[in-house]
Amino acid sequence: MPELPEVETTCRGIAPHIQGRTITAVQVRDGRLRWPVPTNLAELLIGVAVQSVSRRGKYLLLHTAAGTLLVHLGMSGSLRIVSSEVEPAKHDHIDLVFGEDTVLRFNDPRRFGAMLWTDQPAEAHSLLKDLGPEPLLADFNGMLLYQVSRQRKVPVKTFIMDSHVVVGVGNIYANEALFMAGLLPARHAGTIALADYETLADCIREVLQQAITQGGTTLRNFVNETGKPGYFKQQLKVYGRGGSPCLRCGQDLLEIRLANRTTVFCQACQR
Template sequence: MPELPEVETTRRGIAPHITARTVSAVVVREPRLRWPVPEELGELLIGGVIQTVDRRAKYLLLRTERGSLIIHLGMSGSLRIVPADTVPRKHDHVDLVFDDGLCLRFHDPRRFGCILWTADDPLDHVLLASLGPEPLGASFSGDDLYRASRGSKTAIKPYLMDGKQVVGVGNIYASEALFRAGIHPQRKAGAVGLDRYRALADAIRAVLSEAIAQGGTTLRDFVNESGSPGYFQQTLNVYGREGEPCRRCGAPIRQLKLGQRASYYCAHCQR
């Protein structure tokens, strides 16, 4: 599933091509995504100008003077910039065509993504209003994570993946950040001390920043706006490496299930 680095990579890739461009056509080949694509999307968008391309958590926000598109890539979605006359592939569900002849094309084999519209501030939308702080923003800190976690009996890994605590720290990056901070993924969130939370916040910022710099992680479906994969998977320390030697101590990487998700860790380095 595309996580924060993949969504931010997409945002940075598409923004230069569509900002200040006028939407000249909207093509909806398949409206049945996670939620139906608004029937009036063409009426709402054609003639509108993309003012900014923002990100909140794993949502992309394409703001116009009339309102905003809210886009989520789901489990297998991607956005590509292509010439408008490019023959669509299977699972190319929605096109936004611009006045310069380029097209923003939404591709989603599993159709768990979404394209929604709001005339109001998208940050007040029901999907975004209750989200926690951005991990790369000034409001995110280990001190706040520590205070919020007091009394929690939830394991630290699923706790980090709760978007009300901090957004965008999905399965891959939670495993990697916990490894860097030396925290076992099963340790109860309420049992982690302040200094370790500070180290964990630093690890989250570092892992996400490095992943963005390398274009995200491609394990199966993700590609950026030009169709290229991410490369962060080449430097993963624990995720997907069960049985392989830890890059730090040489002990075999282990796997366990937490919250129905595979978690990878080093039993020697993480306590």
């Protein structure tokens, strides 16, 4: 599943191609996504200019004077900038056309993604209004994690993956941040001290920023806006390395299922 760095990479990649440009055509080949694509999407968007592109959690937001298009990549989705001459592939469900030379193409083999419209403030949308803070912004810090975690008995890995606590910390980056912070993923969130949460908040920010800088994690179903894979997977310290030697101490990394998610950690380096 594309995680925050992949979505941020896509946001930064598509923005220069479509900001300030007017949508001249919309083609919906298959609107059966996680939620049905609005049947009047073309009517809503044709003739409208994209003023800006931003990200909230794992949602991409295309802002216009008339409203906001919310895009979620789901489990396997991607957005690519292609020429209008490029023929659509099997799972290329939606095209937003910008003149004769630029198409924003939405591909989603599993159709778990979404493309929705709101003419209200985007932050008030039901999918966005209850989201936690952005991990790369100043209002996310260790004190916030510490305060929200009191009396919580869930594993700290599950806690930081809760989008109501902080957005965008998916499974891969939760594994990596906890390793960097030296915290066992199964520890109860409410037992962790403020100083450790301050370290963890810094590690979450660092891991995500590194991934964004390097273009997102290379997953089987993820490509960036030009069709090229991200490169951060080469830098992963624990995720996908269960049974391999820890890069710090050499002890074999353990792999377990925690809250039904693959969880990899070092029993010696994490406490």
